[in-house]
Amino acid sequence: NLDAQQGLDYVFKLVLIGDSAVGKSQLLSRFTRNDFSLVAKATIGVEFQTKTIMIDHKTVKAQVWDTAGQERYRAVTSAYYRGALGAMLVYDITKQQSFEHASRWLKEIRSHADRNIIIMLIGNKCDLGTLRAVSTEDAKQFAQDENLFFMETSALESTNVETAFLMVLSEIYRIVS
Numbered sequence: 001n002l003d004a005q006q007g008l009d010y011v012f013k014l015v016l017i018g019d020s021a022v023g024k025s026q027l028l029s030r031f032t033r034n035d036f037s038l039v040a041k042a043t044i045g046v047e048f049q050t051k052t053i054m055i056d057h058k059t060v061k062a063q064v065w066d067t068a069g070q071e072r073y074r075a076v077t078s079a080y081y082r083g084a085l086g087a088m089l090v091y092d093i094t095k096q097q098s099f100e101h102a103s104r105w106l107k108e109i110r111s112h113a114d115r116n117i118i119i120m121l122i123g124n125k126c127d128l129g130t131l132r133a134v135s136t137e138d139a140k141q142f143a144q145d146e147n148l149f150f151m152e153t154s155a156l157e158s159t160n161v162e163t164a165f166l167m168v169l170s171e172i173y174r175i176v177s
């Protein structure tokens with residue numbers, strides 16, 4: 001098959017999920033292209049971006065899907081979640097509401113995605129510490145209660161972005177290999 005021809009051992013699909021404007025698209029460009037833009041752009045057309053990494057001497061292609069402005073409740077279709085092995089559930093640490101909505105998104109992930117999907121809760125924009133509205137402790141507690149990995153990131157300053165994606169990909173690898 002084509003993946004084997006390209007020398008790939010694995011292709012893992014990940015999905016980005018969470019309220020609008022929390023930084024999903026910027027996390028994706030930071031991870032796949034080491035790029036960031038302060039100007040919010042609507043995600044149009046492109047459904048996913050990829051990045052190939054090595055885990056345990058194996059070639060793993062991460063195929064990361066981004067919502068194209070479907071962040072309204074229940075607008076994300078089950079096709080988006082189909083085959084996803086990992087999910088990055090993103091909120092904005094300066095927007096309490098985006099954190100409150102995390103439980104709603106979690107319900108949606110759990111009703112559409114594979115039972116064994118690896119989910120990481122991500123508190124993005126941690127560079128905006130002075131505007132913080134969601135405490136690290138509250139988020140940690142929620143993640144622990146719901147059995148999620150948790151990390152605070154900044155797509156702007158590149159903090160923990162690669163670490164977060166690699167943690168999810170490694171965990172998926174650990175399970176499927």
Ligand code: GDP
Binds near residue numbers: 019022024025039155
């Ligand atoms: P999306 O709707 O979830 O895809 O959000 P975007 O990725 O389009 O980002 C929304 C806005 O937040 C844009 O203006 C980004 O530049 C900004 N943004 C994204 N990530 C960060 C971050 O880590 N820190 C700061 N300060 N701004 C960010």
Ligand code: MG
Binds near residue numbers: 024025026041066067
């Ligand atoms: Mg976007």
